[in-house]
Amino acid sequence: MAGYEESGTTKLRAVCKVSSPAIFFGSAPAALRLVLKAALILASSGFGSIGMKRSSFLHNWPGALKTAPKRSFRYLKALLGNRYFWAGLGLLVVVLFVFYLMFNHLIMPAYTRYNATVEVPDVRNRTMEEARQILTERGLGVGQPLQRFDRERQPNVVLDQSPPPNASVKPGRLIYVTVNVGTIPPVTVPRVEGLSLREARNRLLADGLTIEAERPDSVPSPYNNTVTRQEPRAGATVNQGDGVRLWYSTGLGQRTVLVPDVTGLTLSEAQQLLLRRNLRSVVLDRDENEDDPTIVRQSREPGTRVREGFELRLFTKEE
Numbered sequence: 513m514a515g516y517e518e519s520g521t522t523k524l525r526a527v528c529k530v531s532s533p534a535i536f537f538g539s540a541p542a543a544l545r546l547v548l549k550a551a552l553i554l555a556s557s558g559f560g561s562i563g564m565k566r567s568s569f570l571h572n573w574p575g576a577l578k579t580a581p582k583r584s585f586r587y588l589k590a591l592l593g594n595r596y597f598w599a600g601l602g603l604l605v606v607v608l609f610v611f612y613l614m615f616n617h618l619i620m621p622a623y624t625r626y627n628a629t630v631e632v633p634d635v636r637n638r639t640m641e642e643a644r645q646i647l648t649e650r651g652l653g654v655g656q657p658l659q660r661f662d663r664e665r666q667p668n669v670v671l672d673q674s675p676p677p678n679a680s681v682k683p684g685r686l687i688y689v690t691v692n693v694g695t696i697p698p699v700t701v702p703r704v705e706g707l708s709l710r711e712a713r714n715r716l717l718a719d720g721l722t723i724e725a726e727r728p729d730s731v732p733s734p735y736n737n738t739v740t741r742q743e744p745r746a747g748a749t750v751n752q753g754d755g756v757r758l759w760y761s762t763g764l765g766q767r768t769v770l771v772p773d774v775t776g777l778t779l780s781e782a783q784q785l786l787l788r789r790n791l792r793s794v795v796l797d798r799d800e801n802e803d804d805p806t807i808v809r810q811s812r813e814p815g816t817r818v819r820e821g822f823e824l825r826l827f828t829k830e831e
Contacts, residue, residue, distance in 0.1 A: 628682065630651055630681055630682070630683050631650075631678055631679070632652070632673075632676070632677055632681055632687060633647065633677065634673075634678070635673055636670050636671065636677070637670065638669070640669075643673075652681070652684065652686075653685065653687065654686065655686040657690070658688065659691055659692075659697075660692065661694075661695070661752060662692045666692065667693065667695070668691060670690065672690040674687070674689075696752055697752045698750070699720050699750055699751065699752045699754070701742075701746055701750060702746060703746030703747070704739050704742055705740065705741065706739065707738065708739075709737050709739060712758060716756055721753070721756050722754065722756070723755065723756060724755025725758070726759075727758070728761075729741060729762070731790050731792065732764050732765035733761030733762075733764075733821045733823070734761075734822065736762065738760060738761050739759070740760060740761050741758075742756060743757045744756065764821040765821050766819070766820070767790075768820070769789050769790060770816070770817055771789075772814060773814035774786065774826065777807055778804045778807070779795060779807060779826070780804050782826060790820040791818070791821070791823075792822070792823045792824070793823065793824045793826050794825055796825055796826070796827060797828055802828070806828065807827070808828060808829065809827035810824055810826055810827070
């Protein structure tokens with residue numbers, strides 16, 4: 513066992529002795545090899561495998577395991593006390609730091625074109641063809657144009673751009689422009705009845721329409737601040753920018769009314785009768801192929817007293 517311990521120490525000392533200052537400073541790879549070789553000797557000496565035959569190690573492994581911490585400490589102390597080891601380690605750190613500087617300040621900027629910028633030209637009030645040519649000459653791209661109508665501008669003229677003029681961008685950046693369509697595009701009025709006022713506003717504005725007026729509905733409704741009526745009606749075709757009038761609910765009324773009998777009436781007749789009583793209705797089983805079906809059932813019995821704005825369910829088919 514003593515011979516084995518001496519073998520490991522001797523190898524480590526031999527490595528440190530051979531690497532003289534002349535060799536280290538004359539060859540950087542030699543210094544790095546010294547660091548790696550010393551580390552391998554230190555790691556492999558933990559269980560006494562250096563200079564010891566396999567059969568001897570298997571026979572004496574309990575003792576080797578017991579003395580392993582002491583041997584490892586001596587080898588570590590010898591390694592840490594060697595100045596060439598620290599010199600090699602320092603050289604490795606310097607090499608890595610130099611590589612980092614080159615990668616961060618030379619390689620990556622060249623790859624990403626960090627300092628390359630282009631000033632965005634002003635293409636507003638130019639035709640779309642002229643704007644595309646100017647941007648292409650500056651090394652910039654053109655994104656999918658947006659369309660907007662402006663009565664005071666000529667058709668096919670750029671109204672706005674993003675990024676704005678004189679902004680600094682990367683070469684090849686897409687510039688998005690808004691072009692005047694020249695004619696007022698038609699818009700189909702969406703259905704906003706039953707939506708909250710906020711949702712209805714957002715829906716109409718998103719479709720290029722405006723809110724002309726908002727008024728409380730004279731007929732109460734059980735759903736507060738929801739749209740109960742609109743003009744123009746859903747599906748109508750209007751010009752972009754036209755206004756839509758909205759009526760909204762203020763909740764159920766305070767008075768009570770008697771539910772009329774609407775069975776046997778057509779749907780339009782039943783709805784008109786209920787509205788005259790300040791009652792609302794909804795048809796649950798309407799066949800879209802029938803223009804004005806006949807009501808065969810209703811959710812509340814005739815003569816029942818309910819609050820104004822109550823919603824009566826109507827049925828056009830038997831159970």
